[in-house]
Amino acid sequence: LWLGIGWALVLLVVYLSLTPRPPPAGVHIWDKASHTIAYFSLMFWFAQLHARRLAVALWVLALGAGIEVAQGFTGYREASALDMLANSLGVALGWLAAWRLPNPLARIEALWP
Numbered sequence: 001l002w003l004g005i006g007w008a009l010v011l012l013v014v015y016l017s018l019t020p021r022p023p024p025a026g027v028h029i030w031d032k033a034s035h036t037i038a039y040f041s042l043m044f045w046f047a048q049l050h051a052r053r054l055a056v057a058l059w060v061l062a063l064g065a066g067i068e069v070a071q072g073f074t075g076y077r078e079a080s081a082l083d084m085l086a087n088s089l090g091v092a093l094g095w096l097a098a099w100r101l102p103n104p105l106a107r108i109e110a111l112w113p
Contacts, residue, residue, distance in 0.1 A: 002105055006045050010063070013038050016069045016074025035073045035086035036093070039064055048105045053095055060091050 009075055016038075039060060046056045064087035072079035 002045075002049055006042075006049065009042055009045060013042065013063075014067060018077065019076065020074070022077075029045065032082060032086040034046060035083050036090040038085040039090030040094040040097070041090075044097050047095060047098030048103050057091050057095055060094075061088060064088070064091075069092045 002063060034111035042060050042063070046060070047053050050056050064084060068079045068084050068087075
């Protein structure tokens with residue numbers, strides 16, 4: 001279940017990153033915050049499921065880099081170094097949160113019979 005939800009999050013990030021009609025970001029700062037939140041969510045979620053957090057972080061960073069490159073080839077989106085920086089910040093914050101906070105998925109599982 002947890003992996004399925006995680007992969008659904010990945011598909012959502014990929015879709016929103018590559019769709020020709022993304023939701024309007026409005027303010028430029030909100031766009032970067034959206035990137036940070038998305039990659040924080042991916043890193044934090046998968047860090048709860050895998051003990052090898054460095055591997056998770058590298059995978060999420062590679063996903064972000066791959067999406068940025070793919071955006072450059074779409075013709076309707078553009079690759080952005082600032083987006084990649086926001087993605088990386090999200091991964092770093094997700095790693096830190098996973099390291100410092102209790103595992104919420106384990107707590108939920110503990111409540112199930």
